[in-house]
Amino acid sequence: MWKVIALDLDGTLLGHGGQIAAVTIAALGDFAAQGVWITIATGRGFEDTERFMEENGLGSAAGFPHSLICEERDLYILENAGYAADEVWNGTLLEREKQALPELRRCAAEYGRTAPCFINSLWFQEKRGFVEMTFGTVEQAAEFCQQASQNGSWPAGFRPVRNHRGVTFRHETVGKGAVLTELLRRLDVTPGEVLAMGDSHNDLDMLMCGVWPATTDNADDLIKEVVRSGQGYVSEQVSSLGVADVLKNFRP
Numbered sequence: 001m002w003k004v005i006a007l008d009l010d011g012t013l014l015g016h017g018g019q020i021a022a023v024t025i026a027a028l029g030d031f032a033a034q035g036v037w038i039t040i041a042t043g044r045g046f047e048d049t050e051r052f053m054e055e056n057g058l059g060s061a062a063g064f065p066h067s068l069i070c071e072e073r074d075l076y077i078l079e080n081a082g083y084a085a086d087e088v089w090n091g092t093l094l095e096r097e098k099q100a101l102p103e104l105r106r107c108a109a110e111y112g113r114t115a116p117c118f119i120n121s122l123w124f125q126e127k128r129g130f131v132e133m134t135f136g137t138v139e140q141a142a143e144f145c146q147q148a149s150q151n152g153s154w155p156a157g158f159r160p161v162r163n164h165r166g167v168t169f170r171h172e173t174v175g176k177g178a179v180l181t182e183l184l185r186r187l188d189v190t191p192g193e194v195l196a197m198g199d200s201h202n203d204l205d206m207l208m209c210g211v212w213p214a215t216t217d218n219a220d221d222l223i224k225e226v227v228r229s230g231q232g233y234v235s236e237q238v239s240s241l242g243v244a245d246v247l248k249n250f251r252p
């Protein structure tokens with residue numbers, strides 16, 4: 001039996017239109033009723049994530065997910081009145097990332113001259129704490145990411161993280177894997193008691209932090225390879241139907 005289930009949002013729990021299949025919600029409800037801690041782990045901000053939960057009847061109304069990992073950095077725990085931010089954790093990591101914004105901005109602008117990309121606005125950079133470059137295609141983003149990984153001109157401690165066509169530069173203490181690891185420490189759960197699901201590059205560190213990995217048919221090929229090599233489960237169904245399939249059939 002899993003002690004924690006960690007789920008990416010877009011492309012995993014959410015399909016097109018932001019809907020979660022009823023069969024998936026029911027399966028998650030069964031696990032929650034048995035005391036399993038369910039957490040979302042997403043690159044989306046809190047407002048979006050909370051809205052998707054409410055629109056699907058989750059959150060306070062359902063009693064789960066018990067926590068939200070948002071922006072691949074911030075932690076929110078479900079309490080009676082709703083999700084409460086972990087102010088200390090979130091504030092510390094946001095500040096750590098924001099300190100590097102001026103240098104990251106300079107680097108992104110320099111690379112932007114040689115690559116076809118859109119850079120998020122200063123307003124978003126200040127609010128969310130990171131610079132994001134969005135490319136025309138996944139291949140362009142992947143190629144940039146590959147080059148940037150080998151280029152030492154980025155601020156120390158930062159690394160490129162790709163999510164489909166977008167590339168962000170994030171501090172090494174931030175990421176779905178790092179925050180999930182912190183959550184497991186607090187819950188006194190070992191990674192071997194955890195199921196984690198994601199479909200994209202920004203899920204890699206979460207899928208590779210010692211947990212049991214699973215993914216859906218719509219996932220990037222690289223993600224499927226990583227899941228298979230980690231003795232995980234690749235569903236033949238897409239997004240939330242794939243999650244339901246994994247919950248029903250994956251018994252390592």
Ligand SMILES: [Mg+2]
Nearest residue numbers: 008010011200
């Ligand atoms: Mg995803």
